[in-house]
Amino acid sequence: MEEQTMSQYKMHILVCGGTGCRSSQSGLISELFQDELLRKGLKNEVQVIRTGCFGFCEKGPIVKILPDNTFYTQVKPEDTAEIIDEHIIKGRKVTRLLYLDPDTQEYVSDSKHMGFYKKQLRVALRNCGLIDPENIDEAIARDAYQALGKVLSEYTPEQTIDIIKRSGLRGRGGAGFPTGLKWEITSKNPADQKYVVCNADEGDPGAFMDRSILEGDPHSVLEAMAICGYCIGAGKGLIYVRAEYPLAVKRLKVAIDQAHQYGLLGEHIFGTDFSFDINLRYGAGAFVCGEETALIHSMEGKRGEPTNKPPFPAQSGYLGKPTNVNNVETFANVPVIILKGAEWFSSIGTEKSKGTKVFALAGKINNVGLIEVPMGTTLREIIFEIGGGIKNGKKFKAIQTGGPSGGCLTEKHLDTPIDYESLTAAGSMMGSGGMIVLDEDDCMVSVAKYYLGFIVEESCGKCAPCRIGNKRLYEILERMTQGKADPEDLDKLRNLCNVIRDTALCGLGQTSPNPVLSTLNNFIEEYEEHVFEKKCRSGQCHDLLYYVIDEEECTGCGACKRVCPVNAISGEKKQPHIIDQKICIKCGSCMEKCQFDAINLKNEYKSTTVSV
Amino acid sequence: MTEIKTLADLKKKQEEVKSRIDLRNKAENPEARVQVKVAMATCGIAAGAKKVMEYFVEELEKRNIDAIVTQTGCMGYCFAEPTVEVILPGKEAMVFGYVDNVRADEIIERYIKHGELVDGIIPQNYDTIEQEER
Numbered sequence: 001m002e003e004q005t006m007s008q009y010k011m012h013i014l015v016c017g018g019t020g021c022r023s024s025q026s027g028l029i030s031e032l033f034q035d036e037l038l039r040k041g042l043k044n045e046v047q048v049i050r051t052g053c054f055g056f057c058e059k060g061p062i063v064k065i066l067p068d069n070t071f072y073t074q075v076k077p078e079d080t081a082e083i084i085d086e087h088i089i090k091g092r093k094v095t096r097l098l099y100l101d102p103d104t105q106e107y108v109s110d111s112k113h114m115g116f117y118k119k120q121l122r123v124a125l126r127n128c129g130l131i132d133p134e135n136i137d138e139a140i141a142r143d144a145y146q147a148l149g150k151v152l153s154e155y156t157p158e159q160t161i162d163i164i165k166r167s168g169l170r171g172r173g174g175a176g177f178p179t180g181l182k183w184e185i186t187s188k189n190p191a192d193q194k195y196v197v198c199n200a201d202e203g204d205p206g207a208f209m210d211r212s213i214l215e216g217d218p219h220s221v222l223e224a225m226a227i228c229g230y231c232i233g234a235g236k237g238l239i240y241v242r243a244e245y246p247l248a249v250k251r252l253k254v255a256i257d258q259a260h261q262y263g264l265l266g267e268h269i270f271g272t273d274f275s276f277d278i279n280l281r282y283g284a285g286a287f288v289c290g291e292e293t294a295l296i297h298s299m300e301g302k303r304g305e306p307t308n309k310p311p312f313p314a315q316s317g318y319l320g321k322p323t324n325v326n327n328v329e330t331f332a333n334v335p336v337i338i339l340k341g342a343e344w345f346s347s348i349g350t351e352k353s354k355g356t357k358v359f360a361l362a363g364k365i366n367n368v369g370l371i372e373v374p375m376g377t378t379l380r381e382i383i384f385e386i387g388g389g390i391k392n393g394k395k396f397k398a399i400q401t402g403g404p405s406g407g408c409l410t411e412k413h414l415d416t417p418i419d420y421e422s423l424t425a426a427g428s429m430m431g432s433g434g435m436i437v438l439d440e441d442d443c444m445v446s447v448a449k450y451y452l453g454f455i456v457e458e459s460c461g462k463c464a465p466c467r468i469g470n471k472r473l474y475e476i477l478e479r480m481t482q483g484k485a486d487p488e489d490l491d492k493l494r495n496l497c498n499v500i501r502d503t504a505l506c507g508l509g510q511t512s513p514n515p516v517l518s519t520l521n522n523f524i525e526e527y528e529e530h531v532f533e534k535k536c537r538s539g540q541c542h543d544l545l546y547y548v549i550d551e552e553e554c555t556g557c558g559a560c561k562r563v564c565p566v567n568a569i570s571g572e573k574k575q576p577h578i579i580d581q582k583i584c585i586k587c588g589s590c591m592e593k594c595q596f597d598a599i600n601l602k603n604e605y606k607s608t609t610v611s612v
Numbered sequence: 613m614t615e616i617k618t619l620a621d622l623k624k625k626q627e628e629v630k631s632r633i634d635l636r637n638k639a640e641n642p643e644a645r646v647q648v649k650v651a652m653a654t655c656g657i658a659a660g661a662k663k664v665m666e667y668f669v670e671e672l673e674k675r676n677i678d679a680i681v682t683q684t685g686c687m688g689y690c691f692a693e694p695t696v697e698v699i700l701p702g703k704e705a706m707v708f709g710y711v712d713n714v715r716a717d718e719i720i721e722r723y724i725k726h727g728e729l730v731d732g733i734i735p736q737n738y739d740t741i742e743q744e745e746r
Contacts, residue, residue, distance in 0.1 A: 010669055010681065012635050067680040069639040091652045091683035130636055137629040140622070142637075149619035262625075263615035271617045 009047040011088060014064040016129065018053030018215055019208070019247055025077055026050075026061035032080040037088075046088055049138075052216015054129035055370035056116055059099065064111070064129070071111040072097040102366065102388060116367050119386050121348070123356045124172075124332040125372045128216030133251050136258035139219040145264050147338035148223050148230075152270045157187060157231040164231075164334065166342035168354030173199055173290070173327030174405065174431045175507065176353070176420035179334075182324060186314040187232040189322040194234035196225045197318065197325040199295060200241040200248070203287040204403025205454060206362040207434035210328035212370050213358075214241065214248035217332065218255035222278055224334035226265065229276045232324050237278040240295050242285045252280060287404070287458035290432075291506050292317075292325040294460065305462045306506035327432065329358055349375035353419030357430070363400075363437035364391045376417040379409065383437060394439040398522070402431025404451045404458075405511035407518025408444065427518040429511070443540035444523040445530050449477040451515035459509070466509035469500040473516060480527065482543040483534040490531055494520060539603045546605045547584060547591060551576040553598035560590035560599060581605060638680050646679035646724055648672070649697040653686035659693035660712065667713045668696075671720055679724070689734050698723060707734045 015021075015030040033048045054062045059073035063083070070093055072083065079097060086092045098107040099114055111117050122128070131138035139145075151160050165180030186194065198221060202210040214221065225237040241249055256278055259265040267275045281299045288294045289304040296318050298304035317323025333355060337345045346354045353375040359382065362368055366388035373382060379399060383389070390396050398408040407428035409416075416422050420430050438447060452474040461467045476493050479485040497513035497520075504510045520527060529535045536544040549560070549569075556574040568584040571577030579590070579599075591599040616622050638645055650656070650665040665683060672679045689695045692709025698719060699705045708719055709732050722728040 009635070010665070014636070066639040067635050068682045089652075090654070090685060092685040131633060137625075138633055140626050141629045141633045143626070145616075145622055146619075146626070149622050153619050261615075263617065264622075270619060270622075 009045060011046045012066040013046060013048045013083075013088075014051050014066065014129065015048060016052075016054050016060060016062040017050035017133070017247075018057070018060075018128075018212055019245075020053065020057040021061040022247070024061050026075075028077050029061055029063065029075055029080055032077055033084065036081055036084045040084060040089065042084075042088065049132045050134075051130060052128035052133050053125075053212040053370055054111075055120075055125065055212075055372075056111075056114075056367065057370060058366065058368040062129075068109075069111065070109045071099060071114070073099050115385055115388060116369070116371075117386075119377065119381055120372055121356050121374050122372045123336055123348075124213060124220075124329050124358055125216070125370070126336065127220065128212060128370075131217065133216050133218055134254045136219060136255065136262060139217070143339060144219040144335070145223050145259075147335035148226050148264070149270050151227050151230060151338060152272050152274055157233070160227065160231050160338070161187065163338060163342045167337045167345040168342075168349070168352075169330065169333055169337060169345065170353065170420065171327055172329035172333070172357065172432065174402065174429065176430060179326060179330055182314065182326070183228060183231050185312075186234075186322050186324040189315055191233075191322050193236065193319075193321050194229075194232055195318045195321055195323040196228045196232065196234045196237040197292075197296070197299070197313075197323055198225055198237065198239040198241075198331055199290065199292065199325050199327045200239055200245070201283045201290045201295060202242070202245075202328075202432060203285070203290050203458075204432055204434040205451075206436050207360045207403060207432055209358040209360050209370065209433045211245050211248050213328050213332050214245070215251055218248075218252050219259065220332045220335055221328055222252075222255055222259055222265065224331035225278060226269065226276045227334055227338065228324055228326065228331070230274050232322070234322075234324070235275055235277070237276060238281050238299060238318065239278060240281045240283055240289070240299055243282040244285050249280065249282070256280075286460070287454070288460045288506070288508055291508050294506070295325065296323060303460070305460045306508070308505065329433070350417060350419040350422075352421055357418070357433060359433045359435045361387050361435050361437070363435075364394065364439040364442070365389070365437040366391055373418075375419045378415050378417055380414040382418075382435070383414070387437065390437065390439050394441065396437070397440050397442055398438045398444065398447075398519075400428075400436040400438065400447065400451075400515070401434070402429035402514070403434045404454050405429060405508065405514055406431045406434075407514045408438070408447065408522060409518075410522045427521055428514070441538050441540070443481075443536050443538045444519045444526045445477060445480050445536070446540050448516045448519045449474065449481060452477055452512075455508075455512045459512075463503075463505035463509060465500045465503040466505070466512060469496055469504075470509075470512055472496060473500070473513065477516070480530040481536070481541040483530070483541075485531045487531060490527060493527075533604070535604045537603060539601075542586070545586065545601050545603055546581055547579050547586065547588070548600055548602045548605050549577050549579055550598045550600060553596050555596055555598070557595075559593045559595070563589045563593045565589065635680075638678070644701055646672075646677060646701065647697075647699040648679055648681045649684045649699075650681065651685065651687045651689075651693070651695045651697070652683035655686065655690055656693050656695065661694035664694050664696065664711050664713065664716055667716050668720075671717070672724075675720060677720070677724060692732075692734055695734065700724065700727065703727075708732045709734045 063072040063075045161183050169179045170176040286304045289298045291306045294304045294306040313323040358372045413426045455470050459466045500513045554576040561569040568580045652661050669681045694711050695709050696711045697707045718730050722730050
């Protein structure tokens, strides 16, 4: 580490080093900044720091200049010289790179005044985008390991567990089990060795909350695991992280190494008898391994398949020893709770859901990104204020929460304050925090089919309801989107969903029909249209689209008739032609050939104009 | 690297490394702190603004004043370069002209510490601009 006294730096350039921004060259950008500063003789005055995710991925790569808190968006490598020349040297902001408020059409330079950040409260993400995650000193400057020190020197394990219990912290991985209670149960099971496991097997489509925490602030997780170890009497910690997260893995390794060098992990931490060590275990990216029993089996080198509970991991987990499994985000909350107190934490949120929740906003929304809001924030605030509304001015249709185990919420749920209970009551779930926004162009049957396709691929195959049932569900949905469904398929679909929910072995199987059930409940009319009218209102189902000749525009030239490979088109010369929908194979050749734009793709057709 | 053996060790370490991210912590809430903005356009730099800025950065820290020193562009008071704008928490911005190290010292000691007005104030309102006696 360079022995430069950091206070000499008059300005800091923070460059987002999250996976999203890195994929749009933020690594190169920070190198170019360094080069340019060297060339301009400012190397010792301006520090360039690669931080974790700022959350505003939509506008990445993000560059923030301090102390004046200027927030540059979509910075390209070729912009670096201009930022140095104009902003750093002359003190003039580069306006074209500032955030343009879509409502007021004004440039906003300070992120605090951006709609995206106004409603956010960053607790778990407190250090993401602020510190260099590969430098333990910066984490320490932001209170890292203070909570561990405090717990080891001032509290007994029971007192610590009591703080976590009183804070009301619940598992952020999905089900929302009270964290303090989980710790207490594990602590009371005697054993010669116990384990603390961090579940970093984030597998929901479109979700990247845990990855961003690991990439942006790995020490918060390491510290919390050690605190948990002290509470439950475990000397070993394991982080189960998917191998598809190479950056998170790298930063975790660096962080563990640095913590060891400082003696904050290892033997006799803070001069006490408590010793704790953390190792990494790599997952191969199977969705089911996010389920804690499957995760433990995978860590043991066995197949990643779930087993019946009980026994719970708290009784018999990794290698048959009592094991406490918590999610990344849950852990990231722990140190702050210890330092700021249970009362502080429980003052945020709703009656039964305390604190904040990180969500990954994706889909048809203007501000795609990572956000953290207090529990009790409404979907409307998230979508329209933080998220900046629907892309291209389209109409909001639904929001999918909770990943493949969750469901779709609609317009009528927009003003529901979000917490574990309200989302479940509305037919979805908190899940780990993925939020996918759908607009009027999305077909709900196709969305349900997409999630079922995911489940079919990811089902471990151990129990019949999940392995076979979901496959059958998928086939019914496929028939619907192809216009081949029978009226009784609707009932079959619902019955099968209920059977899978009631009989599958693990949590993933039991919740796998949720995307179908919630869309059935909220969008039954779309299902009915697919089944009875063979119509897809949003035009997403290709098989439910029809090539139709406009009688007004058709000149009767016969070009389409000649090109049709299946002779589906008929008509007299100079008379409007007609496509027989029963014969048509939807190849589109006629539409390509027509010079008069008389052939259109429609999601319904008048049966009077065709010979059905 | 020395090992951290006690909570006191950790706090000591934190003191040592705190300055690394001071700038970032402060930027979270600039309104609550003294803000010093040094006009650093070409003309300002030519008139010595860079030295003055360095002086502010170093002296404010030495004298334990919680302040943010930033640079800004040309303020338009070219006749009075180097110019420095000082915003005390909850107060109107105050612009000082002809700031050299001596005057910077005066600004810190008298205006920033005690709110006393010192020589070199440039009225902010363009309509009523009257060159201050110097």
